[in-house]
Amino acid sequence: MNNLLEVRNLSKSFGGLQVTRNVDLTIAPGDRVALIGPNGAGKTTLVNLISGVLDPTGGEVMLDGSKVTALSQRQRAHRGLIRTFQITRLFHSMTVADTLRVAAIQKNGMTYRFGWGGRSADLIEKSVERVLTDLRLQDRRDNDVSLLAYGEQRLVELGVALIMEPRVLMLDEPAAGVPQSESHIIMDAIENLPAELGVLFIEHDMDLVFRFARRIIVLVSGGVFCTGTPDEIAANEDVRAMYLGEAS
Amino acid sequence: MTNTQRTLGAAAVIPIVAVALVVIFPNQQAFLAQIAITALLVLSLDLVVGFAGLATLGHAAMYGAGAYAAALYSLHVWAEPLTGLVVGILAGGLVALVSALMLMRAHGLTFLMMTVAITQIIYEIVNKSRAVTGGDDGLYGIMMQPLFGRFEFDFYGRLAFWYAAVVLWLVFLLLRHIAASPFGLTARAVRDDGGRVSSLGGGIFAHRVALYTLSGGIAGLAGALSAQTVQVVGLNTLSVTYSAEILVMLVMGGTGRLWGALLGALVFMMIHHYAAEVDPVRWMLFIGAMLVMIVLFLPKGLFGGLEAAVNRLREGART
Amino acid sequence: AETVKVGVIGPFSGPFSGSFGEPFRQGVETYVAMNGQPTDDIEVEFIYRDLQAPDPGRARALAQELVARDGVQYLAGFVFTPNAIAAAGISAQAKIPTVIFNASASAVVSQSPYYVRTSNTLPQVSVPTAQNALEKGYRTVVTAVSDYGPGVDAETSFVKAFEAGGGEVLETIRMPLSTTDFGPYLQSIQLQEPDALFVFLPYGPPTYSFVNAYRNNGLDDAGIAFVGTSETQEVDLQSLGEAAIGLETGYFYSAAHESPENEAFKEKLAELFPDAEPNPATVSAFDGTHALYEMIRATEGQPDPDAAIAAISGASWESPRGPITIDAETRDIIQNVYIRVVEQEENGRLVNREIKTYEAQPDYGVQD
Amino acid sequence: MLSLIASILIDGISYGLVLFMVSVGLTVTLGLMRFVNLAHGTFAMVGGYAAATFVTALGLPYVLALILAAAVAGIIAFGLEIALVRRVYARPELDQVLLTIGLVFMGIALSGMIFGNSLVPIRLPEFLRGSTDLGFRSMPTQRFVPLVLGLLSLAGIWLLFERTRFGVKLRATVDNPRAAGELGINTRRVYAAAFAIGAALAGLGGVAGAELLPVEPYYPLKYLVLFLAVVAVGGPGNMAGSFVAAILLGTVETAGKYLAPEFATIALYALMLIVLSWRPEGLFQRSSKT
Amino acid sequence: MAKEIAWNSVDAGYGRTVAVEGITVRLSPGEKLGILGRNGAGKTTILRAMMGDAKVHHGTVEIDGVDVTGMPAYQRNQLGVAVVPQTRDVFRSLTVRENLIVASAERDRTKLAVKLFPRLGERMQNLGADLSGGEQQMLSIARAIMTKPDFLMLDEPLEGLSPTLAQDVMKSVRKMVEETGLGCVLVEQHVATVLDFCDRALVVQRGQMVFSGTTDELRGRPDVLESAIGLSAVSSENE
Numbered sequence A: 001m002n003n004l005l006e007v008r009n010l011s012k013s014f015g016g017l018q019v020t021r022n023v024d025l026t027i028a029p030g031d032r033v034a035l036i037g038p039n040g041a042g043k044t045t046l047v048n049l050i051s052g053v054l055d056p057t058g059g060e061v062m063l064d065g066s067k068v069t070a071l072s073q074r075q076r077a078h079r080g081l082i083r084t085f086q087i088t089r090l091f092h093s094m095t096v097a098d099t100l101r102v103a104a105i106q107k108n109g110m111t112y113r114f115g116w117g118g119r120s121a122d123l124i125e126k127s128v129e130r131v132l133t134d135l136r137l138q139d140r141r142d143n144d145v146s147l148l149a150y151g152e153q154r155l156v157e158l159g160v161a162l163i164m165e166p167r168v169l170m171l172d173e174p175a176a177g178v179p180q181s182e183s184h185i186i187m188d189a190i191e192n193l194p195a196e197l198g199v200l201f202i203e204h205d206m207d208l209v210f211r212f213a214r215r216i217i218v219l220v221s222g223g224v225f226c227t228g229t230p231d232e233i234a235a236n237e238d239v240r241a242m243y244l245g246e247a248s
Numbered sequence B: 001m002t003n004t005q006r007t008l009g010a011a012a013v014i015p016i017v018a019v020a021l022v023v024i025f026p027n028q029q030a031f032l033a034q035i036a037i038t039a040l041l042v043l044s045l046d047l048v049v050g051f052a053g054l055a056t057l058g059h060a061a062m063y064g065a066g067a068y069a070a071a072l073y074s075l076h077v078w079a080e081p082l083t084g085l086v087v088g089i090l091a092g093g094l095v096a097l098v099s100a101l102m103l104m105r106a107h108g109l110t111f112l113m114m115t116v117a118i119t120q121i122i123y124e125i126v127n128k129s130r131a132v133t134g135g136d137d138g139l140y141g142i143m144m145q146p147l148f149g150r151f152e153f154d155f156y157g158r159l160a161f162w163y164a165a166v167v168l169w170l171v172f173l174l175l176r177h178i179a180a181s182p183f184g185l186t187a188r189a190v191r192d193d194g195g196r197v198s199s200l201g202g203g204i205f206a207h208r209v210a211l212y213t214l215s216g217g218i219a220g221l222a223g224a225l226s227a228q229t230v231q232v233v234g235l236n237t238l239s240v241t242y243s244a245e246i247l248v249m250l251v252m253g254g255t256g257r258l259w260g261a262l263l264g265a266l267v268f269m270m271i272h273h274y275a276a277e278v279d280p281v282r283w284m285l286f287i288g289a290m291l292v293m294i295v296l297f298l299p300k301g302l303f304g305g306l307e308a309a310v311n312r313l314r315e316g317a318r319t
Numbered sequence C: 001a002e003t004v005k006v007g008v009i010g011p012f013s014g015p016f017s018g019s020f021g022e023p024f025r026q027g028v029e030t031y032v033a034m035n036g037q038p039t040d041d042i043e044v045e046f047i048y049r050d051l052q053a054p055d056p057g058r059a060r061a062l063a064q065e066l067v068a069r070d071g072v073q074y075l076a077g078f079v080f081t082p083n084a085i086a087a088a089g090i091s092a093q094a095k096i097p098t099v100i101f102n103a104s105a106s107a108v109v110s111q112s113p114y115y116v117r118t119s120n121t122l123p124q125v126s127v128p129t130a131q132n133a134l135e136k137g138y139r140t141v142v143t144a145v146s147d148y149g150p151g152v153d154a155e156t157s158f159v160k161a162f163e164a165g166g167g168e169v170l171e172t173i174r175m176p177l178s179t180t181d182f183g184p185y186l187q188s189i190q191l192q193e194p195d196a197l198f199v200f201l202p203y204g205p206p207t208y209s210f211v212n213a214y215r216n217n218g219l220d221d222a223g224i225a226f227v228g229t230s231e232t233q234e235v236d237l238q239s240l241g242e243a244a245i246g247l248e249t250g251y252f253y254s255a256a257h258e259s260p261e262n263e264a265f266k267e268k269l270a271e272l273f274p275d276a277e278p279n280p281a282t283v284s285a286f287d288g289t290h291a292l293y294e295m296i297r298a299t300e301g302q303p304d305p306d307a308a309i310a311a312i313s314g315a316s317w318e319s320p321r322g323p324i325t326i327d328a329e330t331r332d333i334i335q336n337v338y339i340r341v342v343e344q345e346e347n348g349r350l351v352n353r354e355i356k357t358y359e360a361q362p363d364y365g366v367q368d
Numbered sequence D: 001m002l003s004l005i006a007s008i009l010i011d012g013i014s015y016g017l018v019l020f021m022v023s024v025g026l027t028v029t030l031g032l033m034r035f036v037n038l039a040h041g042t043f044a045m046v047g048g049y050a051a052a053t054f055v056t057a058l059g060l061p062y063v064l065a066l067i068l069a070a071a072v073a074g075i076i077a078f079g080l081e082i083a084l085v086r087r088v089y090a091r092p093e094l095d096q097v098l099l100t101i102g103l104v105f106m107g108i109a110l111s112g113m114i115f116g117n118s119l120v121p122i123r124l125p126e127f128l129r130g131s132t133d134l135g136f137r138s139m140p141t142q143r144f145v146p147l148v149l150g151l152l153s154l155a156g157i158w159l160l161f162e163r164t165r166f167g168v169k170l171r172a173t174v175d176n177p178r179a180a181g182e183l184g185i186n187t188r189r190v191y192a193a194a195f196a197i198g199a200a201l202a203g204l205g206g207v208a209g210a211e212l213l214p215v216e217p218y219y220p221l222k223y224l225v226l227f228l229a230v231v232a233v234g235g236p237g238n239m240a241g242s243f244v245a246a247i248l249l250g251t252v253e254t255a256g257k258y259l260a261p262e263f264a265t266i267a268l269y270a271l272m273l274i275v276l277s278w279r280p281e282g283l284f285q286r287s288s289k290t
Numbered sequence E: 001m002a003k004e005i006a007w008n009s010v011d012a013g014y015g016r017t018v019a020v021e022g023i024t025v026r027l028s029p030g031e032k033l034g035i036l037g038r039n040g041a042g043k044t045t046i047l048r049a050m051m052g053d054a055k056v057h058h059g060t061v062e063i064d065g066v067d068v069t070g071m072p073a074y075q076r077n078q079l080g081v082a083v084v085p086q087t088r089d090v091f092r093s094l095t096v097r098e099n100l101i102v103a104s105a106e107r108d109r110t111k112l113a114v115k116l117f118p119r120l121g122e123r124m125q126n127l128g129a130d131l132s133g134g135e136q137q138m139l140s141i142a143r144a145i146m147t148k149p150d151f152l153m154l155d156e157p158l159e160g161l162s163p164t165l166a167q168d169v170m171k172s173v174r175k176m177v178e179e180t181g182l183g184c185v186l187v188e189q190h191v192a193t194v195l196d197f198c199d200r201a202l203v204v205q206r207g208q209m210v211f212s213g214t215t216d217e218l219r220g221r222p223d224v225l226e227s228a229i230g231l232s233a234v235s236s237e238n239e
């Protein structure tokens, strides 16, 4: 089997504090993996390490079988490794459509074009339209992102990632701040992603986790505590006590 | 209004204003030429301040580089004006490119102080190279050939003004085009959150360098225009003080909109000129008070205020 | 009566207004108050334009506007060399006789055939200062000048004259204009134990800091004599205070110059401007106005630039500073240079007491 | 050789202390409050003029005049804060630039009109005049003023801003004014107090540094770059950082003056470039202690 | 102690826009009010109107009978209202300890905060910016509680908290309500949580109040839940 993403023995410390401990993890095409664990377990840090925001203190990240540990966030993004942020990061002076356009421009390598026009420009407009429709944001296309309600900003955040047509997508609490009734918009969007894509998502909403994950990784104190199918995890007494509590 | 109409309308503004200025101020064309050149410089500054979101006190470095390069070129190589402009662009762009490699990872106060440092170092070097640059006495003796081989530079500054105004016009149209392009949109994204752009695979460092170099090239062009029309280049073209003055013009006019740069330069120069004429002693008090008022009452600068006023009129007309 | 307009360009605001702009205006107005109008039916009108600092572009624009819009027949003023040079194009092409009140680089006057200067050049004052240093028996000096045009001119001409007279220059230091702490320069000069220290600094804050540093770093105790030029300038003199007493400088005007012309000038100045100090810049403007009057009278108020320049070339008169002549060839000034020492008068005021005169000094020019 | 190094250090540190003194107020207003206060020099100048007036016109003792001068600068700043400055804290930095430049222009014009365009010396008392013998060389006695005041104000502001609740409140307000208000902090009062303290320190610095940077109308513009350099190199908001930066910049420029006199300025700016490229957040920066 | 807080036919929004209209509610000590609504419905804006962060175009907000419309936020806090904002708003450049000290310098209070969230105790010297998302949420809640409010407004406080911790937080709040008579406003996306925790509920749709009443009443109004929140399967989820 060829894994899209493989993480080997990854570690990270901030000063004396070890936040990631020898993590091994693989994501294959079509995977829908949930990363759960108590607050401060190191989930976001792990995503930061994989996406290249942080440099690990040890271990390797491999993409399509080749090492990317030394590559920058930007280079990894070019290879299809895309993530969203737990705390939304959007371009505050822009409208929804422009925000998506910016992402599409980077995707299509059009940064140094000094004018619109040509076929790739149409391509950009089309993909922007598609994402707006998928996320039901058509009404908001010309609104400034900074004036949107928080939940809508989360949608745009996801839209930015989708437009990048990732191969591995890492979502840090994609549904946080989105009302329960609307979280399906987000999850539908994820569901509808091309099957061969690998998805890793962090989520504290167990309904969503159990509904969408096909595999769950439980992270505790920076290390992988256990991995399993949703049923296995739900049945795991230790996980219940430590993390799930009365949920599910 | 359709987009084309809008573009045509925008394109007509500079020529109309230029003609109007000449009609109103027929005997002050050297001054008007100064305004046009300054507006061009402020326009280039807007790329750094408005589009990249970086406050700089070092923009004169590129302006001065363009001015000295064009002056030396005309003194020692060829006194033809248009190629001189190209030399100015190259010099300004080169200085910008080299300093961008140092600067473009910094922002905020750090960036500001680094631009100051670079400008001061260049200033000192030019000051010390007296044999080449004339040092503090200035570089003089520049005699330009006629433009296109036909139009003589007259001492009333008539040609100087039209020459500068046309260059300003062309650059303005170019920049408007660029601002709306993928490059321009990316620039705004980089300004808002550069880290986010690199998480999308955008090369923000390279992009910033490109933007800064473009800005530097235009600043150099303005410098070359100044050298050719004034015929003397002084160290003041390289000073931090001058950088600060054009920054004030830009912020006063409104950043990030290009129009603000033009309006800021025009209004500041006019007010400075006439306030200093009316009361050479106290005009600074007046300008200072005016800046304070603008900040308090026109948060988006003169252009923002103008726009709001126009909108209100329109709304009023509609109801 | 017919009106002749004169445009005066200078720093009437800004950091140089205290040492130049205000003195310019005071000099002009004092002259007018003392002499009335040039003739019964010619009236002179002075139009002042503010130019704070070196800025050739603005200088040129102001000159152009004064000529084209305001219709001036004469220009005057100019503190900074690049400004004067930028306006030279207008002066030459529009044939506007122009009296330079300050800009001191040697090359300035030659930039336009209609330029006349009533201030000084730095070689003009530095060469006699060097001769005086030699005459006082100083064999070794270190020079310390501000690193800008006038400073470099002063250094070059001093060194040349001093070495030509058999002296030895141990080191030439050019201090950046922005320097505020002169202590280190003075300490390192002290280590070289020269007989004297030749100085040129612009007026105002640098002079103040330098003179204080000279005293407080103990150079005078170490016997290193102060050989200055414009450092004890009347604008700064009173604020220098005790630190200045005993300093020796060579320059072209002292307010303490003893002559009826100077007395009359000072009296009128004090009457018109009670707070004003009679400065070299005031006198330059005063004499410059005299030159303008001469030209206006010679042409009877008519625009005849060549006749005007012919009338002033070679003219001599008794200025408050002493006898002066406008060189018929170069249109530059020829004047006495005085060696002065700072003394305290009974009322506590400091004055530059003239102790020696080098007569009729020309611009020695800088050849390098 | 040894005495050369000693001289460089003595002159460098004493110059650095002057730099620190004239910038210390800015480490509060720009550094801590994050207000782009280009009018810092105006308050320093106000302090200088006030001290000169107290000493010369009223004949007050130097030390008293020094304290009163700081108070005058603080009070004027307090008034300006209420009338103008507080309206722009939440606005973009460039608006703050424009406002404070406006204040600088007005300050220049007004001081020129009131005190004239030449410099105004602050008469030193007898015990601070002349030079002090250090054994192998001498040093201007006046330099002890910035030495003493510099150390005192460093300690004072460190205690105030790092060790009292006021300091925490101020930093919280700067970080997120809305949240601070919602937690019961009177953000306006905190800001006004901090701004006045910054200006009072500026006033103190204006007097302490007046031998090197004499008081005159253009003071606020002339030395602006100097003030900013100290704060930027030290790391905005970091007192100890500014102190070290001031000493470092002072020493490097001084070394330049001894060793390569013509290039002292270039040395200073090159140092700035190097430090800021190497540490874009300044020499010191707050971080998690783990 | 404040006796009640009230929104009196409040229209509020940002700049010239109006985001919510005609909001009228009051809340007494010991009461728990839930606010429900879709994305952008105006839930946050209602809380902001109470703290003065949204502009009140019309109507008034009162704390204990005092009209506080137009009062600065710190005075409202001193009158007894605290908020945990949706954006958490921890002071990023301050350490955890300093974040807590800002709210109150009393030692007991700091201890209380650490007791509630032991995790924070381990991170006292960390800067706010370096905390994990959940840790920031804890800090934000702890800080608000430390100001000893009579009324606590929580804007989606469970977002980003692990399920166990979320349960603990709700338990602690419930305990405070019972023991100290704290009044509580809870904006939540989990309808079940609101139905379970609150006495009363408010449902907003596009800035309009479409329901105000007890949670029991709301249970009996599937139409409201359906149209305003888009939940058809409330009953089944509520199990």
Ligand SMILES: Nc1ncnc2c1ncn2[C@@H]1O[C@H](COP(=O)(O)OP(=O)(O)OP(=O)(O)O)[C@@H](O)[C@H]1O
Binding pocket: A146, A147, A148, A149, A150, A151, A152, A177, A179, E014, E017, E019, E037, E038, E039, E040, E041, E042, E043, E044, E045, E046, E086
């Ligand atoms: N700062 C602001 N400026 C202008 N409009 C705003 C601002 N904040 C919110 N809005 C607008 O006000 C409306 C109500 O927003 P609000 O934040 O109150 O919604 P909400 O119900 O809390 O949504 P969510 O569940 O997403 O947090 C939205 O349409 C939003 O776009």
Ligand SMILES: Nc1ncnc2c1ncn2[C@@H]1O[C@H](COP(=O)(O)OP(=O)(O)OP(=O)(O)O)[C@@H](O)[C@H]1O
Binding pocket: A014, A017, A019, A037, A038, A039, A040, A041, A042, A043, A044, A045, A046, A086, D288, D290, E123, E126, E130, E131, E132, E133, E134, E135, E160
């Ligand atoms: N730069 C840093 N310096 C010090 N500690 C850090 C830094 N960044 C993160 N930490 C600590 O590392 C731990 C793990 O953080 P991380 O954000 O990965 O947690 P998480 O699993 O995503 O938690 P949550 O579910 O709350 O978001 C936290 O305790 C956090 O305080």
Ligand SMILES: [Mg+2]
Binding pocket: A043, A044, A045, A086, A172, E132, E133, E134
């Ligand atoms: Mg996280």
Ligand SMILES: [Mg+2]
Binding pocket: A149, A150, E043, E044, E045, E086, E155
């Ligand atoms: Mg909300």
